[in-house]
Amino acid sequence: MKILVCVKQVPDTTEVKIDKEKGTLIREGVPSILNPDDANALEEALVLKEQYDDVTVTVVTMGPPQADVMLRQCLAMGADDAILLSDRAFGGADTWATSNTIAAGLRKIGNYDIIFAGRQAIDGDTAQVGPQIAEKLGIPQVTYVQNFELNGNEVTVQRQLEDGYEIIQVNTPVLLTAVKELNQPRYMGVDKIFAAYKKEIPTWTMADLDIDADQVGLKASPTKVFKSFTPAPKGKGVMLEGTTKEIVTKVIVQLKQKHII
Template structure:
């Protein structure tokens, strides 16, 4: 069985800073991590590998050269192969263009049974790339997976939705997007860390030429969606602080609420 896991390196912060001139995220000085939902996808792939003898797990990521740190972490967790897809031609790609690149890279690989993605990335929150990859590859998809079984040539997934969940059985190949309820990601294996973080760590680098991607469908100029404006919401505090002894504070609160016609 061959499993591919798509991961993304994202800023490890909720305090996003924006470059007012370019409208892009300021990443300088901000720690980067593997996107949390992608960690659940990676963990599930490794659990399948732990339970079977015939599983090969490949992890791929698209990004600049520093994204190799995400691949090294995945290698230290136990994946068999890691691929960095990196080229200046990919810069500024929206979800459509990103999925185009990843799907082209997957087509270059020697087959697959399951493709795992995280539900969404914390720096974009679109939840679009995984489903778009499935569409480009013309394979079925199950999103928001919170429980999974693999039986013979099919998967049985519990898919979460707003009011509960339902169970879907699907033959492979299939693309699955993971949510945090699926599992608890493992730590890196001490036995694998040294090899994964050594200068000669075994991971591949593919460029646009290597994956034979259509260059008219990638990069910022060819992305069908454009960011008109990006900004950080201004946090305003419009409350009123009331001080005094508990009895007076309670009376004043009731008075204020009454004036607002809430009671």
């Protein structure tokens, strides 16, 4: 069984700042990490690898050359192989162009049974790339996976909803997007770290993929970001004291003064 995992290197959002003049993220000097939901996706693939003897796990990412470090982290967690899709032509891609490129890479690998991806990336929060990849590969998809069982070529999934979950059965090949409730990602293995840095990670460029230039990168991206900015901090809160009745009275008075009620 061949399992592919789509991963992304993202800036640590606890330290992201925005250039006020350009309206873009300042990535220089900001540490990069494996996208959290993608770590859950990888973990589920590794669990299957431990359960079945014939499972191989390959991680795939589209990104700049420095994404190689994140891929080696995935190898140190237990993945068998990694592939980096990197080319200047891929730069500036929105979700549509990104999914075109990744789908072309997965199509080149071929013969996959399950594709795992994270629900969404923390630097964009769109949750669109995974489903778009499935559409372009022409395979079924189940998003927001919080539980997963495999029986032969049939997959039974608990799909997370706001007020519960739904159970879906689907045959492979299939793409599944993971949420954090699915599992607890493992740490890198000390013994695997050395092997990860000795392993060759191939880089596939535009020339290696069966895809046209008008389907990738900024020019192929219909999404246009008008503005990026840091929200203004909220005003200082007001603490009200007194009995429950007194506090309710004070709240009503203030709401009337602000013409809210």
